[in-house]
Amino acid sequence: xNDAIIELHNEATPATAVSPLALRLAKIGRGFYKRGWNLGxxxxxxxxxxxxxxxxxxxxxxxxxxxxSAESFxxxxxxxxxxxxxxxxSAESSLHLAIVKRRKAQAVLHTHTVWSAILSxxxxxxxxxxxxxxxxxxxxxxxxxxxxxxxxxxxxxSQDYDALSQQVEMMLQQQPNIHGFLLRRHxxxxxxxxxxxxxxHVEIFEFLFEVLGRTHH
Amino acid sequence: xNDAIIELHNEATPATAVSPLALRLAKIGRGFYKRGWNLGxxxxxxxxxxxxxxxxxxxxxxxxxxxxSAESFxxxxxxxxxxxxxxxxSAESSLHLAIVKRRKAQAVLHTHTVWSAILSxxxxxxxxxxxxxxxxxxxxxxxxxxxxxxxxxxxxxSQDYDALSQQVEMMLQQQPNIHGFLLRRHxxxxxxxxxxxxxxHVEIFEFLFEVLGRTHH
Amino acid sequence: xNDAIIELHNEATPATAVSPLALRLAKIGRGFYKRGWNLGxxxxxxxxxxxxxxxxxxxxxxxxxxxxSAESFxxxxxxxxxxxxxxxxSAESSLHLAIVKRRKAQAVLHTHTVWSAILSxxxxxxxxxxxxxxxxxxxxxxxxxxxxxxxxxxxxxSQDYDALSQQVEMMLQQQPNIHGFLLRRHxxxxxxxxxxxxxxHVEIFEFLFEVLGRTHH
Amino acid sequence: xNDAIIELHNEATPATAVSPLALRLAKIGRGFYKRGWNLGxxxxxxxxxxxxxxxxxxxxxxxxxxxxSAESFxxxxxxxxxxxxxxxxSAESSLHLAIVKRRKAQAVLHTHTVWSAILSxxxxxxxxxxxxxxxxxxxxxxxxxxxxxxxxxxxxxSQDYDALSQQVEMMLQQQPNIHGFLLRRHxxxxxxxxxxxxxxHVEIFEFLFEVLGRTHH
Numbered sequence: 034x035n036d037a038i039i040e041l042h043n044e045a046t047p048a049t050a051v052s053p054l055a056l057r058l059a060k061i062g063r064g065f066y067k068r069g070w071n072l073g074x075x076x077x078x079x080x081x082x083x084x085x086x087x088x089x090x091x092x093x094x095x096x097x098x099x100x101x102s103a104e105s106f107x108x109x110x111x112x113x114x115x116x117x118x119x120x121x122x123s124a125e126s127s128l129h130l131a132i133v134k135r136r137k138a139q140a141v142l143h144t145h146t147v148w149s150a151i152l153s154x155x156x157x158x159x160x161x162x163x164x165x166x167x168x169x170x171x172x173x174x175x176x177x178x179x180x181x182x183x184x185x186x187x188x189x190x191s192q193d194y195d196a197l198s199q200q201v202e203m204m205l206q207q208q209p210n211i212h213g214f215l216l217r218r219h220x221x222x223x224x225x226x227x228x229x230x231x232x233x234h235v236e237i238f239e240f241l242f243e244v245l246g247r248t249h250h
Numbered sequence: 251x252n253d254a255i256i257e258l259h260n261e262a263t264p265a266t267a268v269s270p271l272a273l274r275l276a277k278i279g280r281g282f283y284k285r286g287w288n289l290g291x292x293x294x295x296x297x298x299x300x301x302x303x304x305x306x307x308x309x310x311x312x313x314x315x316x317x318x319s320a321e322s323f324x325x326x327x328x329x330x331x332x333x334x335x336x337x338x339x340s341a342e343s344s345l346h347l348a349i350v351k352r353r354k355a356q357a358v359l360h361t362h363t364v365w366s367a368i369l370s371x372x373x374x375x376x377x378x379x380x381x382x383x384x385x386x387x388x389x390x391x392x393x394x395x396x397x398x399x400x401x402x403x404x405x406x407x408s409q410d411y412d413a414l415s416q417q418v419e420m421m422l423q424q425q426p427n428i429h430g431f432l433l434r435r436h437x438x439x440x441x442x443x444x445x446x447x448x449x450x451h452v453e454i455f456e457f458l459f460e461v462l463g464r465t466h467h
Numbered sequence: 468x469n470d471a472i473i474e475l476h477n478e479a480t481p482a483t484a485v486s487p488l489a490l491r492l493a494k495i496g497r498g499f500y501k502r503g504w505n506l507g508x509x510x511x512x513x514x515x516x517x518x519x520x521x522x523x524x525x526x527x528x529x530x531x532x533x534x535x536s537a538e539s540f541x542x543x544x545x546x547x548x549x550x551x552x553x554x555x556x557s558a559e560s561s562l563h564l565a566i567v568k569r570r571k572a573q574a575v576l577h578t579h580t581v582w583s584a585i586l587s588x589x590x591x592x593x594x595x596x597x598x599x600x601x602x603x604x605x606x607x608x609x610x611x612x613x614x615x616x617x618x619x620x621x622x623x624x625s626q627d628y629d630a631l632s633q634q635v636e637m638m639l640q641q642q643p644n645i646h647g648f649l650l651r652r653h654x655x656x657x658x659x660x661x662x663x664x665x666x667x668h669v670e671i672f673e674f675l676f677e678v679l680g681r682t683h684h
Numbered sequence: 685x686n687d688a689i690i691e692l693h694n695e696a697t698p699a700t701a702v703s704p705l706a707l708r709l710a711k712i713g714r715g716f717y718k719r720g721w722n723l724g725x726x727x728x729x730x731x732x733x734x735x736x737x738x739x740x741x742x743x744x745x746x747x748x749x750x751x752x753s754a755e756s757f758x759x760x761x762x763x764x765x766x767x768x769x770x771x772x773x774s775a776e777s778s779l780h781l782a783i784v785k786r787r788k789a790q791a792v793l794h795t796h797t798v799w800s801a802i803l804s805x806x807x808x809x810x811x812x813x814x815x816x817x818x819x820x821x822x823x824x825x826x827x828x829x830x831x832x833x834x835x836x837x838x839x840x841x842s843q844d845y846d847a848l849s850q851q852v853e854m855m856l857q858q859q860p861n862i863h864g865f866l867l868r869r870h871x872x873x874x875x876x877x878x879x880x881x882x883x884x885h886v887e888i889f890e891f892l893f894e895v896l897g898r899t900h901h
Contacts, residue, residue: 064316068286069719072887073823097880099715145820150895168407168436169362172290178409179435190819192829218830219819229314236289244367246898247463281533285503385624385653386579389507395626396652446531453506461584464680498750502720602841602870603796606724612843613869663748670723678801681897 052103054080054228055090058140059101061232062092065144070239071098075145076220079129080228081138087111091129093120127198128222135205138224140231145220148242153187153215155249161186161214164241172237173212174230185238186214213238269320271297271445272307275357276318278449279309282361287456288315292362293437296346297445298355304328308346310337344415345439352422355441357448362437365459370404370432372466378403378432381458389454390429391447402455403431430455486537488514488524488662492574493535495666496526499578504673505532509579510654513563514662515572521545525563527554561632562656569639572658574665579654582676587621587649589683595620595649598675606671607646608664619672620648647672703754705731705879706741709791710752712883713743716795721890722749726796727871730780731879732789738762742780744771778849779873786856789875791882796871799893804838804866806900812837812865815892823888824863825881836889837865864889 058078065071076098079091089109092098096105107118111134113126129141156162164183170176173183186204191197197216204214212234213223221238225231275295282288293315296308306326309315313322324335328351330343346358373379381400387393390400403421408414418439421431429451430440438455442448492512499505510532513525523543526532530539541552545568547560563575590596598617604610607617620638625631631650638648646668647657655672659665709729716722727749730742740760743749747756758769762785764777780792807813815834821827824834837855842848848867855865863885864874872889876882 069891072891073820073884075820075823097883145891147891147894147898150818150820151899154899166407166435167367168433169290169292169367172292179407180409190817190830192831216819218817232314233290240286240289240362240364243364247364248368248371383624383652384584385650386507386509386584389509396624397626449531450507457503457506457579457581460581464581465585465588600841600869601801602867603724603726603801606726613841614843666748667724674720674723674796674798677798681798682802682805 052082052090052106054082055103055106057228058090058092059103059105061142061228062098062101062105065142065235066097066099066101068239070144070146070235072145074098077123077125077129077143078141079126079133080140081133082108087130087133088116089126089129089133091122091126093118094123095121124192124194127194128201131198131202132205132222132224135202136224137226138231139226140228141222141224142231142235143220143222144235144239146239146242148239148246149215149221150218151246152242153217153219157187157189157217159187162245164245167241167244169237169240172233174226174234184208184211186211187217188214190216190219269299269307269323271299272320272323274445275307275309276320276322278359278445279315279318279322282359282452283314283316283318285456287361287363287452289362291315294340294342294346294360295358296343296350297357298350299325304347304350305333306343306346306350308339308343310335311340312338341409341411344411345418348415348419349422349439349441352419353441354443355448356443357445358439358441359448359452360437360439361452361456363456363459365456365463366432366438367435368463369459370434370436374404374406374434376404379462381462384458384461386454386457389450391443391451401425401428403428404434405431407433407436486516486524486540488516489537489540491662492524492526493537493539495576495662496532496535496539499576499669500531500533500535502673504578504580504669506579508532511557511559511563511577512575513560513567514574515567516542521564521567522550523560523563523567525556525560527552528557529555558626558628561628562635565632565636566639566656566658569636570658571660572665573660574662575656575658576665576669577654577656578669578673580673580676582673582680583649583655584652585680586676587651587653591621591623591651593621596679598679601675601678603671603674606667608660608668618642618645620645621651622648624650624653703733703741703757705733706754706757708879709741709743710754710756712793712879713749713752713756716793716886717748717750717752719890721795721797721886723796725749728774728776728780728794729792730777730784731791732784733759738781738784739767740777740780740784742773742777744769745774746772775843775845778845779852782849782853783856783873783875786853787875788877789882790877791879792873792875793882793886794871794873795886795890797890797893799890799897800866800872801869802897803893804868804870808838808840808868810838813896815896818892818895820888820891823884825877825885835859835862837862838868839865841867841870 062078074095074097077092079089082088082090090106092105093107107122108116110116132138132141162185168179170181170183215221223234225234279295291312291314294309296306299305299307307323309322310324324339325333327333349355349358379402385396387398387400432438440451442451496512508529508531511526513523516522516524524540526539527541541556542550544550566572566575596619602613604615604617649655657668659668713729725746725748728743730740733739733741741757743756744758758773759767761767783789783792813836819830821832821834866872874885876885
């Protein structure tokens with residue numbers, strides 16, 4: 034598949050145009066937009082299309098997430114260079130690459146939501162918070178009981194995305210059990226073994242953020 | 251109808267594919283998903299297709315409720331064995347079976363919502379709460395006045411679904427007038443004499459949960 | 468038009484099937500349902516189809532407002548008798564008739580919403596509340612400035628709809644400038660010179676209820 | 685393009701009927717209406733179609749924003765006279781004209797939302813408020829860091845739109861870096877270098893208003 038993509042790129046035809054993964058990510062993104070989870074062109078969605086060498090399908094920067102189509106995606110190599118597709122990669126691509134390298138993640142979804150912004154500030158000085166006791170937690174990969182304690186780290190936001198992606202890589206190594214993290218006053222990053230798992234994780238976290246946000250704030 | 255289903259099953263064709271009941275439950279489920287009432291593959295929807303012997307149509311485990319179709323349902327016998335359809339039954343099927351056995355319910359709907367999670371925790375130690383004085387209560391089967399006192403029991407959540415379903419059966423016997431119950435930090439179970447009545451009960455409870463939640467919390 | 472309707476009725480064909488008014492009310496009702504303003508089969512929508520003698524088109528009782536069609540409506544005479552259409556009239560039809568008799572209203576819309584339920588209880592003992600100073604008030608018929616003081620009366624809810632409709636008639640006579648009223652822990656009634664004006668009034672009131680509800684409660 | 689419009693107008697054909705700009709504004713408006721940002725016929729949307737002489741496409745007064753189409757727009761000249769299209773211009777057209785004259789704005793969007801109404805009152809006596817530290821701010825034109833301090837002025841609402849538009853013009857000259865402003869208990873005005881930028885600004889401000897509103901109020 035990697036070869037085919039490069040070939041198509043050489044012919045200046047965007048390889049992403051016919052990708053079922055891109056179609057699926059686009060639909061998920063439009064659904065999130067309807068819920069107000071990616072307003073104002075915020076957020077990014079990505080999926081691994083090849084592991085060795087690593088290739089990532091990711092939303093181009095600055096797009097209206099309510100109008101995503103298969104053409105809205107770029108192919109990046111493992112260094113973040115564009116190898117197919119039209120548009121500019123987001124500065125946050127390095128975070129997506131860091132996650133798929135450090136986790137068995139095939140998809141990474143990043144949202145900007147009201148409740149994640151509120152909680153990331155409320156618990157920002159503590160560096161994170163636990164979510165405990167909710168049945169909904171069982172939807173997170175590998176969690177089998179509502180008695181699970183999910184730690185959600187919060188990282189200070191920064192415009193130095195190289196430093197930020199290194200910090201994220203380190204955190205992912207040190208905390209192998211987390212399913213996502215927040216950037217302070219910024220948003221949620223979560224991932225999954227496939228696109229559907231990542232979508233499920235977004236919905237679970239956003240649901241639980243709203244419950245916690247309405248309970249304590 | 252029971253015979254027909256078994257026959258189809260023997261031919262390895264899912265009997266559920268053409269069921270109007272499954273189509274209707276799928277549409278209701280997609281509508282709930284739009285409202286955020288079954289995010290992250292949470293919740294289950296079921297309907298009785300045969301009474302003697304008992305057969306239940308129920309959502310297979312782990313499905314995206316925003317993408318439900320007639321193929322998303324299993325047929326279970328009264329012991330919870332799959333007799334038609336593709337997929338794994340939810341561990342919560344035993345609760346659905348307990349309800350349709352103890353009530354004249356033809357449909358059982360289970361949602362995971364923000365306000366039910368909040369109220370189930372706020373009133374969890376009291377074992378439940380009353381909803382009183384709202385015109386909306388008149389939409390509950392057999393209720394004729396807003397002055398009705400609806401008791402909504404809250405049961406501690408558990409991963410031992412056998413014990414949980416026995417507890418639910420006992421509660422349904424002891425409290426013949428309730429129209430639903432909450433599992434703590436988990437969600438709502440309600441039912442109806444048909445699918446439309448069960449849908450109405452979900453909407454009424456969720457509406458009232460939001461009113462109570464915004465008033466007191 | 469009155470004659471034609473009766474004729475159709477004699478032939479047992481529902482006159483409402485082809486009514487543009489019914490189609491428009493049905494669409495408005497489905498829109499309100501999407502916003503959660505008429506969950507659980509709650510609410511009623513009506514429009515005057517003839518003034519002398521009075522004939523009212525009104526939603527039949529107990530319908531899912533998300534599935535309204537032109538067939539969902541009855542024709543009532545001025546006494547509330549069904550003269551065309553299938554189904555049972557709501558007990559609240561008497562309120563609709565009271566309003567169109569006492570006001571130059573051609574349409575009456577009744578919603579059950581979270582914020583109207585909350586405000587109707589918060590201000591119930593005061594018998595109503597003022598809404599003042601919002602630009603949005605200018606959308607109410609005859610209001611030309613945000614400095615308008617809109618009084619919203621609250622009436623105790625009751626299952627004696629004859630008494631309730633008499634109370635409403637008296638209130639409408641005594642308070643000629645109001646654009647709507649609340650039934651306590653029940654919902655909003657508003658109306659307009661045509662269906663569009665009534666729809667506009669619902670949206671304006673519900674918007675302002677949410678602003679007030681979030682500000683003070 | 686200006687000539688063509690006038691010619692079509694002379695033939696009594698609304699020039700707006702085929703305008704892609706009008707189609708795009710109509711779709712944006714219907715989307716905002718779904719979110720509850722322009723209920724009750726509130727709000728106005730405009731775009732510059734010609735700079736010299738200035739011509740503005742703008743929603744006619746009193747329209748249901750959920751039913752906007754290309755026919756819903758008027759063409760105004762720089763003095764606010766209707767040069768094409770059916771309907772009455774809004775009294776607020778003078779504000780739109782003031783903005784496009786004082787800014788390099790090609791589009792102006794005006795919404796009435798719950799959170800903008802609440803914040804405009806909460807901070808009304810201070811004349812405005814800062815929004816700081818949110819990643820979402822980077823979506824505002826020319827903002828490159830979440831550490832940006834965005835000042836959002838609040839102007840007292842008035843029915844004297846001539847005075848109001850002069851006040852707005854003065855404010856736009858004195859505060860060249862703002863991306864929008866609030867009218868107290870009224871709503872948001874924002875703009876952009878094109879229609880998409882203006883849409884993005886609305887979404888960013890409304891998102892941030894909700895975060896601030898839920899945090900402090």
